[in-house]
Amino acid sequence: MADAGDLRDFTQPDELSDLTIIINGTPLHVHKQYLAEWSPVWRRMFLESFTDHDELKEVQLPDKNIDEFTELLHCIYSTQKPISVHNVAFLLELAEEYQMERITKRCEEFLMNQERSIEILVLAQKFHLKNVYKRCVEFAKTRTLEDLETDPETKNLDPQTLLSIYKGKIEMLLDYSNELKQNEDKMSQERDLLKMEKENMKRSLQSIQKLWDTPNKRCYRHMSDNLYDYSCAECNEKMYREVRKLCGEGQHLRRYFPKIPPK
Ligand SMILES: [Zn+2]
Incomplete structure (x- = not known):
């Protein structure tokens, strides 16, 4: 795993970089070829600008957070920074905007190996991560209603997800009640x-x-x-x-x- 010293400093010009992304005045020197390989959104942007006889050399992204965007670059450049609890949420956000399926996939794999939580369920719901979603609904249905109500993330669950949790809970209670009935018969x-x-x-x-x-x-x-x-x-x-x-x-x-x- 690369430590901070091995990571590329995008603020420093590179002889081969052919694009400068500017976020709130800070230039990030990147390579179109690399970005295009990861994102069809960037690829289209570069191809469209090419036909204007005025090659795109600079892009202003004033609405982006410089740290988050740099983290994304670290994850796609050869250093390939790992997905972590600190970057997964905004990486999913950026990956969706730029249609970077490989980053989404890496985030999903990361979340599948994390301890299940309502917070992760909210992410899975937002970014349609089916396997993570299923895994966390399974977790949520084992929580008590009090646990669910006091979890600050519960309010971010949409009605359909809450319904799935309650349905799972009811099925679980039915199983339990059948088991009790069987035990009762046996004891009788x-x-x-x-x-x-x-x-x-x-x-x-x-x-x-x-x-x-x-x-x-x-x-x-x-x-x-x-x-x-x-x-x-x-x-x-x-x-x-x-x-x-x-x-x-x-x-x-x-x-x-x-x-x-x-x-
Ligand atoms: Zn006698």
């Missing part, structure tokens, strides 16, 4: 399954509780008694086996539950 299925397991567990515990009131689960001597005799070793032994059996089933209850097939 899981909840039903747990509820069923709980009911089964409860039923199993209730049947264990009823054992002490079931006469035919006792020993033959106490089968006709109204109340359970806790002092009978034989009854207790029978009861112990029954409880063990039912608890064993309880541990494996989950195995017998029908699974709800996932959607």
Whole structure:
């Protein structure tokens, strides 16, 4: 990359320069051939002036900014200064005026590699940089409405661009809401399954509780008694086996539950 010392000083006359551009009294010595190669606007201007038998040697551009115009020259001369955040906006402006598609292309490539912002979206909108535009609308739709409203650049977005952002935002929210709905369905299925397991567990515990009131689960001597005799070793032994059996089933209850097939 060229540093400032390597850059051409256009204010100094050059033996081969054949055109002087004057901006607010400052002469810039340039080469028609070079400018014509980059800009069809300049090319036409030079060709038209040539037929007047009075070759164009000097052009006054009073409405231009000398620094910005010099930057443009640096970008097209062999030193080819890089596009930067400092020059991209006015280079796009000048490139549009002089139909310098290669400069526009370089600016677009530069912007594609910059962090996305509303400021860049405004540039993309103004100079019809389709890829940059698309990329920044994608970015803008992920911002909150507050972020968008407080960004000073938002007021420079035209209604069509704002519409694209809001449309993208709505689509994004719809996707999100569909996702939530799917999660809700899934959780509701899981909840039903747990509820069923709980009911089964409860039923199993209730049947264990009823054992002490079931006469035919006792020993033959106490089968006709109204109340359970806790002092009978034989009854207790029978009861112990029954409880063990039912608890064993309880541990494996989950195995017998029908699974709800996932959607
Ligand atoms: Zn007994």
